[in-house]
Amino acid sequence: MPMKSDLRFSLPTPAQCGEMDRKASETIGISALMDRAGWAVAQAIRARFAPCRVLVLCGPGNNGGDGYVAARYLERAGWSVQVAPLAPPREGSAAFGAAAQYRGRITDFAPENARRADLVIDAVFGAGLDRPPAPEVVAVLSAARTLVAIDLPSTVNGTTGAALVEGPDYRMSVTFVRPKPGHILYPGREICGELICADIGMPEVCLEAAGPTIWLNGPGLWHVPAMSPEDHKYRRGVVSICAGQVMPGATRLAAAGARASGAGLVRISAGEGAAAYCLGAPGLVIDDGPLKTLLEDERRRVWLCGPGLTEPEVAASLPLLLASERIVLADAGALGWAGSEPEKLRGVSVITPHIGEFTRLFGAPGDDLVAAAREAAQRIGAVVVLKGAVSVIVSPDGRVALNDHASPALATAGSGDTLAGVIATMLAAGMAPWEAACAGVWLHGEAGMRAGNWPIVEALDAHLGDARAKAIALACEI
Numbered sequence: 304m305p306m307k308s309d310l311r312f313s314l315p316t317p318a319q320c321g322e323m324d325r326k327a328s329e330t331i332g333i334s335a336l337m338d339r340a341g342w343a344v345a346q347a348i349r350a351r352f353a354p355c356r357v358l359v360l361c362g363p364g365n366n367g368g369d370g371y372v373a374a375r376y377l378e379r380a381g382w383s384v385q386v387a388p389l390a391p392p393r394e395g396s397a398a399f400g401a402a403a404q405y406r407g408r409i410t411d412f413a414p415e416n417a418r419r420a421d422l423v424i425d426a427v428f429g430a431g432l433d434r435p436p437a438p439e440v441v442a443v444l445s446a447a448r449t450l451v452a453i454d455l456p457s458t459v460n461g462t463t464g465a466a467l468v469e470g471p472d473y474r475m476s477v478t479f480v481r482p483k484p485g486h487i488l489y490p491g492r493e494i495c496g497e498l499i500c501a502d503i504g505m506p507e508v509c510l511e512a513a514g515p516t517i518w519l520n521g522p523g524l525w526h527v528p529a530m531s532p533e534d535h536k537y538r539r540g541v542v543s544i545c546a547g548q549v550m551p552g553a554t555r556l557a558a559a560g561a562r563a564s565g566a567g568l569v570r571i572s573a574g575e576g577a578a579a580y581c582l583g584a585p586g587l588v589i590d591d592g593p594l595k596t597l598l599e600d601e602r603r604r605v606w607l608c609g610p611g612l613t614e615p616e617v618a619a620s621l622p623l624l625l626a627s628e629r630i631v632l633a634d635a636g637a638l639g640w641a642g643s644e645p646e647k648l649r650g651v652s653v654i655t656p657h658i659g660e661f662t663r664l665f666g667a668p669g670d671d672l673v674a675a676a677r678e679a680a681q682r683i684g685a686v687v688v689l690k691g692a693v694s695v696i697v698s699p700d701g702r703v704a705l706n707d708h709a710s711p712a713l714a715t716a717g718s719g720d721t722l723a724g725v726i727a728t729m730l731a732a733g734m735a736p737w738e739a740a741c742a743g744v745w746l747h748g749e750a751g752m753r754a755g756n757w758p759i760v761e762a763l764d765a766h767l768g769d770a771r772a773k774a775i776a777l778a779c780e781i
């Protein structure tokens with residue numbers, strides 16, 4: 304598990320937030336936290352909007368409680384405020400106390416009132432949303448011209464980011480303590496609008512007690528080895544890549560990604576197709592010997608199998624790699640070779656499917672990408688990197704990192720081959736599989752951001768070294 308110091312990367316689920324709140328109620332008290340939460344919402348709104356007519360939609364739980372507090376602070380700042388309760392808070396609850404302290408105007412929970420307001424604050428449901436909201440609730444939210452969510456939009460599942468119903472988009476969402484997975488995963492991410500995370504003084508022990516297992520990917524969650532005066536190519540790590548005879552481009556891209564991200568040595572095992580790889584890239588070593596012989600070299604621990612390979616080529620290489628207990632990253636052709644029998648991949652360390660490849664292997668993931676990727680990782684005992692706009696990186700032990708450090712520039716053919724090469728380099732540098740996968744995905748994303756507009760995939764390579772240096776520097780700062 305990531306350590307206590309890594310809590311700053313945690314993305315607690317709503318269920319874990321419930322646990323956190325229970326723990327907090329034993330120490331600091333929910334009312335104090337609610338007051339800070341509502342104040343933070345009012346401050347975020349005052350910083351972004353000119354005074355205007357505000358309607359606060361309040362549900363029966365603590366999310367509604369935050370709404371009453373925000374209403375009180377906005378009114379105190381001279382704004383025109385009305386509260387529309389969906390249902391009253393439970394007597395004796397913190398939200399009940401917050402509602403009692405709000406002495407301003409109350410109106411009906413109705414679409415026409417939402418339509419009349421300049422700004423509508425959604426404090427209907429937050430972490431407690433556990434089923435689709437009723438159509439009457441959605442109708443009121445949809446009538447708003449500008450919407451701000453407290454914690455989460457009342458239509459979004461905070462664990463999965465799924466939209467429980469079709470609803471409106473928000474200008475901004477103000478959450479507390481840490482973002483939730485639903486703020487990061489699509490479509491939730493898009494529905495939320497600008498995301499603000501306010502520090503409300505939640506004691507760290509409470510967050511720790513919640514036991515988060517999902518993390519926002521970034522340097523500090525893992526550490527990439529830095530350059531050292533004692534380095535030599537074997538210490539930096541050897542990446543070996545199985546090459547095919549028909550599609551050399553993918554293999555070459557993977558090799559280039561591996562070299563550009565700092566591998567000590569990259570070797571391509573090309574067998575009879577060696578001639579296709581000998582042109583250009585003089586720093587690459589091309590082997591034409593049989594794989595069995597190459598595997599006698601124990602320094603060649605890390606192997607990449609799949610980019611540019613046909614299924615027969617995978618069949619001729621992957622079982623041998625597994626039998627010789629190498630650290631294997633399987634991608635592309637290797638995933639196709641496994642078809643709908645993912646158990647054939649048992650023994651590999653990391654797989655890197657996009658959603659189509661994942662679906663062929665394990666079936667459609669449905670709305671809960673994290674749960675599906677977790678099940679897949681357990682099933683084959685390997686780290687699963689489910690690639691997408693937000694990539695989900697899952698260890699068989701249940702750790703999950705969500706990577707939003709990426710750019711749409713990466714959505715181009717060959718980008719996955721480069722990524723496979725980068726992850727292989729991290730493995731060859733001695734990183735554990737989940738950490739290597741997290742680091743590789745982040746470096747790839749960073750390179751995409753640095754590569755400017757509409758880069759061709761080869762352009763990523765020029766930025767991978769600086770991306771690695773940045774990751775090292777950022778991890779040291781933390």
Ligand SMILES: NC(=O)C1=CN([C@@H]2O[C@H](COP(=O)(O)OP(=O)(O)OC[C@H]3O[C@@H](n4cnc5c(N)ncnc54)[C@H](OP(=O)(O)O)[C@@H]3O)[C@@H](O)[C@H]2O)[C@H](O)CC1
Binds near residue numbers: 337
């Ligand atoms: N984590 C923190 O740091 C703090 C968070 N705060 C805020 O608290 C909410 C979570 O509060 P909670 O009371 O647990 O949950 P909600 O207010 O989101 O919702 C619970 C109530 O809503 C009902 N509910 C849920 N879904 C529906 C639905 N689809 N239709 C109708 N009613 C629904 C639920 O009813 P049940 O019948 O299921 O019991 C509850 O009545 C968090 O989001 C933050 O905003 C605190 O301020 C403290 C700090």
Ligand SMILES: [K+]
Binds near residue numbers: 427428429453
């Ligand atoms: K809400």
